[in-house]
Amino acid sequence: MSANRVRVVVTGLGATTPVGGDVASSWSALLAGQSGVRTLTEDWIDTVPVTFAGTAAVDPTEVLPRPESRRLDRSEQFAMVAAREAWQDAGAPEVAPERLGVVVSSGIGGINTTLSAYDTYKERGWNRLSPFTVPMLMPNGPAAWIGLDRGAQAGVHATVSACASGAEAIGYAMDMIRAGRADVVIAGGTEAAIHGLNVAAFAAARAMSTRNDEPQRASRPWDRDRDGFVLGEGAGILVLESEEHARARDARIYAYASGVGYSADSHHITQPEPEGRGIIMAMTQALTDAGITGQDVKHVNAHATSTPAGDVIEVQAVAKAIGTHPLVTSTKSMTGHLLGGAGGIESVFTVKALQERIVPATINLDNVDDGIEVDLVHGAHRALPAGDIAAVNNSFGFGGHNVTVVFKGA
Amino acid sequence: MATEQDILQGLGKIINEITGIPAAEVTPEKSFVDDLDIDSLSMVEIAVAAQDEFGVEIPDDQLKNLKTVKDVLTFIQN
Numbered sequence: 001m002s003a004n005r006v007r008v009v010v011t012g013l014g015a016t017t018p019v020g021g022d023v024a025s026s027w028s029a030l031l032a033g034q035s036g037v038r039t040l041t042e043d044w045i046d047t048v049p050v051t052f053a054g055t056a057a058v059d060p061t062e063v064l065p066r067p068e069s070r071r072l073d074r075s076e077q078f079a080m081v082a083a084r085e086a087w088q089d090a091g092a093p094e095v096a097p098e099r100l101g102v103v104v105s106s107g108i109g110g111i112n113t114t115l116s117a118y119d120t121y122k123e124r125g126w127n128r129l130s131p132f133t134v135p136m137l138m139p140n141g142p143a144a145w146i147g148l149d150r151g152a153q154a155g156v157h158a159t160v161s162a163c164a165s166g167a168e169a170i171g172y173a174m175d176m177i178r179a180g181r182a183d184v185v186i187a188g189g190t191e192a193a194i195h196g197l198n199v200a201a202f203a204a205a206r207a208m209s210t211r212n213d214e215p216q217r218a219s220r221p222w223d224r225d226r227d228g229f230v231l232g233e234g235a236g237i238l239v240l241e242s243e244e245h246a247r248a249r250d251a252r253i254y255a256y257a258s259g260v261g262y263s264a265d266s267h268h269i270t271q272p273e274p275e276g277r278g279i280i281m282a283m284t285q286a287l288t289d290a291g292i293t294g295q296d297v298k299h300v301n302a303h304a305t306s307t308p309a310g311d312v313i314e315v316q317a318v319a320k321a322i323g324t325h326p327l328v329t330s331t332k333s334m335t336g337h338l339l340g341g342a343g344g345i346e347s348v349f350t351v352k353a354l355q356e357r358i359v360p361a362t363i364n365l366d367n368v369d370d371g372i373e374v375d376l377v378h379g380a381h382r383a384l385p386a387g388d389i390a391a392v393n394n395s396f397g398f399g400g401h402n403v404t405v406v407f408k409g410a
Numbered sequence: 411m412a413t414e415q416d417i418l419q420g421l422g423k424i425i426n427e428i429t430g431i432p433a434a435e436v437t438p439e440k441s442f443v444d445d446l447d448i449d450s451l452s453m454v455e456i457a458v459a460a461q462d463e464f465g466v467e468i469p470d471d472q473l474k475n476l477k478t479v480k481d482v483l484t485f486i487q488n
Contacts, residue, residue, distance in 0.1 A: 065430055066427060066430070067427070067428055067429050067430040070427070070428070127458070128458055128461075128462075129458075130455060130458065131451040131454040131455060131458075132451065132455070
């Protein structure tokens with residue numbers, strides 16, 4: 001790492017999640033151990049083996065003006081709500097349009113629009129489709145609308161890597177600033193995939209919990225009785241900025257976004273590689289990129305989705321790449337798994353943990369599974385030490401994508 | 411048969427829903443582009459909604475001739 005490299009800081013946070021409509025309410029719900037998982041009442045619910053999900057605590061159509069909502073897919077609505085919160089939180093920075101970028105991703109894109117527009121087309125004909133159908137279903141739509149909203153011209157991107165998409169977006173945004181392409185980048189992930197087809201398809205992959213009688217107990221990372229992930233929806237967005245730009249405008253700095261690591265398992269299209277080699281590689285590269293060692297990392301917001309296969313492999317990899325000392329948690333135990341939105345909200349939570357020096361507990365972790373040596377936070381939230389510490393957010397996706405983002409306390 | 415006033419009210423509601431322009435501002439003499447600042451894709455949205463609301467087809471080659479609110483009222487009544 002070059003000593004004079006551009007340093008990237010986090011100056012704004014925004015989120016809309018199953019546990020809260022903004023960052024403050026989401027974060028306090030996590031510290032209180034509240035689940036955002038609810039039993040669904042949709043008309044398709046009898047056709048699928050899973051009857052619950054982490055639905056958004058605040059419906060985005062209640063927040064956005066009606067003319068805007070109707071042109072946006074739900075995934076775009078979430079992204080817009082979170083991006084505006086993050087932008088205001090950053091103090092609405094003054095930045096030249098050609099120095100402002102956006103990298104916001106989703107795993108599946110505008111799937112609700114794709115499916116409902118297909119019904120409209122089949123039943124009522126092409127000329128009953130909204131002229132905004134294409135921008136609603138395209139996976140770059142959330143990034144593009146945010147870019148339009150803010151007038152961003154330095155580049156508007158959507159990195160797509162399933163459940164690693166949001167973290168990959170943050171990494172790409174860091175790279176844009178470090179490469180000198182932008183001074184400020186709005187980055188994160190969004191997802192709105194609670195639809196019968198998605199539930200059916202993930203259930204067909206045998207990836208989802210079917211604990212229908214106890215929905216709020218279903219997402220239980222590392223617990224012996226975990227039986228799959230719980231689908232969630234929402235968005236998490238960060239405003240990233242070069243340190244120089246942020247200092248010049250006297251911005252509040254939450255944390256440094258100091259390193260990112262990427263790898264691909266090249267093992268199986270959905271199953272994790274059993275030795276965690278790809279995950280170790282992503283974490284090791286992220287530490288190197290940040291110029292720190294495992295000892296500096298005091299907290300890991302794990303990918304841990306509550307699937308039987310993935311959770312233990314990840315923390316065994318954490319033990320090898322970082323050590324057994326960090327406080328490890330999975331906020332998915334409360335939010336469910338937001339797929340492409342996961343890296344967005346969990347990076348927001350990782351930054352909050354560094355800022356407030358507190359790690360939310362993983363809920364529903366009654367009996368820790370075998371083979372786990374790391375310090376899992378459960379039962380009650382735990383304090384992080386003062387001083388110069390770092391925290392890690394892991395995100396992995398179908399396709400074998402692994403992304404690790406490192407944040408350092410400001 | 412809906413009166414012109416009924417159609418104007420219905421159209422005002424649709425335009426408000428799509429663009430946020432207050433329904434009261436949708437008056438017959440207004441031009442969609444010059445007065446109401448409605449772009450061509452929004453006009454398509456309005457036409458799709460108006461077709462459902464009033465049960466008339468508005469072909470694309472006719473749509474481009476509908477420049478004022480009055481033009482739409484006349485088209486729907488005929």
